[in-house]
Amino acid sequence: xxxxxxxxxxxxxxxxxxxxxxxxxxxxxxxxxxxxxxxxxxxxxxxxxxxxxxxxxxxxxxxxxxxxxxxxxxxxxxxxxxxxxxxxxxxxxxxxxxxxxxxxxxxxxxxxxxxxxxxxxxxxxxxxxxxxxxxxxxxxxxxxxxxxxxxxxxxxxxxxxxxxxxxxxxxxxxxxxxxxxxxxxxxxxxxxxxxxxxxxxxxxxxxxxxxxxxxxxxxxxxxxxxxxxxxxxxxxxxxxxxxxxxxxxxxxxxxxxxxxxxxxxxxxxxxxxxxxxxxxxxxxxxxxxxxxxxxxxxxxxxxxxxxxxxxxxxxxxxxxxxxxxxxxxxxxxxxxxxxxxxxxxxxxxxxxxxxxxxxxxxx
Numbered sequence: 633x634x635x636x637x638x639x640x641x642x643x644x645x646x647x648x649x650x651x652x653x654x655x656x657x658x659x660x661x662x663x664x665x666x667x668x669x670x671x672x673x674x675x676x677x678x679x680x681x682x683x684x685x686x687x688x689x690x691x692x693x694x695x696x697x698x699x700x701x702x703x704x705x706x707x708x709x710x711x712x713x714x715x716x717x718x719x720x721x722x723x724x725x726x727x728x729x730x731x732x733x734x735x736x737x738x739x740x741x742x743x744x745x746x747x748x749x750x751x752x753x754x755x756x757x758x759x760x761x762x763x764x765x766x767x768x769x770x771x772x773x774x775x776x777x778x779x780x781x782x783x784x785x786x787x788x789x790x791x792x793x794x795x796x797x798x799x800x801x802x803x804x805x806x807x808x809x810x811x812x813x814x815x816x817x818x819x820x821x822x823x824x825x826x827x828x829x830x831x832x833x834x835x836x837x838x839x840x841x842x843x844x845x846x847x848x849x850x851x852x853x854x855x856x857x858x859x860x861x862x863x864x865x866x867x868x869x870x871x872x873x874x875x876x877x878x879x880x881x882x883x884x885x886x887x888x889x890x891x892x893x894x895x896x897x898x899x900x901x902x903x904x905x906x907x908x909x910x911x912x913x914x915x916x917x918x919x920x921x922x923x924x925x926x927x928x929x930x931x932x933x934x935x936x937x938x939x940x941x942x943x944x945x946x947x948x949x950x951x952x953x954x955x956x957x958x959x960x961x962x963x964x965x966x967x968x969x970x971x972x973x974x975x976x977x978x979x980x981x982x983x984x985x986x987x988x989x990x991x992x993x994x995x
């Protein structure tokens with residue numbers, strides 16, 4: 633189907649079938665990337681904002697569009713492990729083992745970089761983060777473009793990552809050239825980042841590829857602890873104490889679930905008494921406690937039920953959308969319950985909530 637870019641300062645949105653993307657649309661997006669343009673596209677995790685990874689000017693434009701600090705590296709996306717060798721100094725045996733099990737998919741591998749990868753991509757570090765996405769649109773785009781694509785999440789820096797094309801447009805309209813709208817993403821949170829450049833394989837950022845899954849393949853994987861100091865070059869995206877944050881201040885309630893939820897409801901009610909519109913992020917199982925607030929008060933609260941507390945994939949897929957919906961509703965504060973299980977996907981969900989709360993955590 634024919635397609636052309638519009639005037640400067642506008643962002644085009646092209647709808648594509650997520651499982652069988654239109655070849656002409658993909659070709660247009662690929663041409664834009666090869667020419668130094670910026671294209672947002674769906675991956676299985678969140679929408680990425682793509683630029684030619686070996687074109688310094690394109691990568692710098694990407695950082696400007698997002699308002700992303702130069703000390704925060706971006707992930708390079710490729711279409712298969714066969715494209716990995718030119719980007720890294722050497723391909724570790726562990727990378728082949730992990731790729732055979734988890735690529736394409738939500739796992740990013742950090743390795744020693746080759747000289748051809750620009751400093752702008754790596755925040756000046758001697759490592760580069762690479763992954764092979766599983767989404768058919770991302771896969772088709774990478775093949776058509778024939779280049780490695782640097783692609784952080786397609787949002788303004790520190791905002792919740794976009795899981796729908798509308799989220800991208802909300803943040804980046806007029807800042808980027810094109811959005812491929814492939815519908816909502818499935819996983820809903822960013823990839824796991826595993827550092828293979830260290831003596832012991834280390835998870836820098838938890839994600840949908842869990843530590844338990846990785847240890848089934850490489851038993852000595854460990855989890856990184858602590859946050860990176862602000863100002864220092866980040867070994868991975870997503871390590872700042874404040875990240876993935878809605879505009880409204882978010883407070884996270886941790887601890888024994890019943891007690892934590894009761895405190896959440898009490899604090900939300902107090903905020904209502906001060907005349908504030910409030911939002912609540914909760915599980916389906918919480919509705920009895922929340923409904924007990926009473927219909928007159930409840931109609932002043934924006935509640936987003938993410939699903940059953942036992943269905944962590946559903947929670948993850950809806951988390952960022954709930955944050956953005958509550959911002960759109962104009963709430964002054966967001967009160968979120970914890971979904972931590974200290975294992976599996978719960979570790980990644982809790983990581984995102986803690987960074988969204990930026991220290992506002994009630995135990």
